[in-house]
Amino acid sequence: MDVPESGAAGTAAPNLAEGFPAATRERWRALVAGVLRKSGVAEERLADTPESVLATHGYDGFDIAPSTPPTRPPPTPAIPGWPPSRAATGPAEEWPEAGTSVPGTPTPTPPCCAAASKTTS
């Protein structure tokens, strides 16, 4: 399928943020604090990172943030469908063999796309 990714259309894409003030993390935090203040959260908990009030505490020593920024990388680079994200016992019979699956080498055609192009052509 030849669908351009969002933003790839370049100049033709409208800038939806035009006319609005630039979004900053500080501004966002001020808005979050404003909402939480109305719910009666104590002021000292809203000082630095108000969103941490909404975090979930697990049993493993880390908190689950209420909103995840796109800056966190996955633990190991994995191409979906190839080891280690899947068993090395190999893909199911109808999928192409994982010959060039080593991360860092050119990305093989994901099985789903290969199958889709077969059916649409």
Added chain:
Amino acid sequence: MGGRGRRHRHTRRGPLSRLGEALTDVYLDLAPVVLSAPGPHALDAARALLRAHADADVPDGRVISHLGLDPLSAAARAGERPDVADAARFAAEHAARHPRLGLFVADGTLVHDAGGSEAQEIGSAVAAGTAYLRALADAGIEPADAARRIEFRLAANADQFSVIAKLRAVRAMWNQVLEACGVPADQRGMSLHATTSDAMLTRRDPHVNMLRATVACFAAGVGGADAVTVAPFDSAVGLPDDFARRIARNTQSLLIEESHLAQVIDPAGGSFYVEALTRDLYGAGWAFFQETERTGGIGAAIEHGELRAAVDRVWERRRHDLARRTAPLTGVSEFPDPHEKPLVREPDPARRRPVPGGFPARRYAQDYEALRDRSDAHTAATGHRPGAFLVTLGPVAAHTARASFATNLLAAGGSRPTTRGRSTTRRPPRGPSRSPAAGSR
């Protein structure tokens, strides 16, 4: 479930000599059998399984079953000193003749069922996998060949995203271990078998277990499990009946055949939330694995009680949260039905009985259910259920929130509250009948 759409069938426990009889008409070269024979008879059971394959004329090269050897978990549950070397020698003898035979199970459900955390579960499973890898290497099997023959067993509970992230994180951890062992990248995958959590099952309002198992099965499939076992909804009560077993089978059949979960690989990959949770679980699980290795490996951690102590610390916190209902249990600590007739089943002979000094089997609902059982016993003895009288003042709108809270709270402990609001609430002469204050169900 998962990409290969493999399914597992529970067979009833019987004498080992009848294993072949139980597997009559099973195409053993197409449908792998995974043994679960913990305890002193594990090697006998493995011999019986191989004999059943030979009797069915399955060529050695086409034996794809799994011996399910797990001396670490067996020793931990029995409170004994683990010995991996004997089983590894036995496994190595048979591995040479059967190139596709599975040998060991690295089981994280040992920790999960004792109330441990997700990171402890994956950390101990990878530590067990590493211990078996070492033992097989000592018995003369190459790491790449040995890794292929170790199956990982993890529990899937009703916390959907946590299960997805857990299954993704444990694959990355095992990848790391095998990379350090010098196994080529395309052979570093993990054979992952998820079972629905025994700890999450409840005896009270047991039909909610079907919902729990469905979420767990879904999450395990999406998380990339190669095989999923769904426990029947009444398995915490006793021997499951035909209906419960059928529902358990259908849960995965529907998710595979109608929801097509097995057609998509890693659909959660790329989500900021799932990737972040995977990363954090990976970090915490890896830290637990390293800590275990530092104390001399999982065998030593079981023998000297470090593993048990770590799991008990989490269980105490979990138990506190359960008791305060900050970790609610539907049908048990939330929305309990005081009129419920408990389900009755025959005792299940295959259920492991916890041994004093061994690893415990804990269920999240067990403390509440002990209270409910006590209430039932009292009712049977006296004819009266322990109760409480809720004095509800004012119209329904004014008291219903507090009354529902109190009713739920008391019913969770086995008391049946009674409410009288007549003196203060006027019922309109012919209007729709107003529900009593306890409108929880």
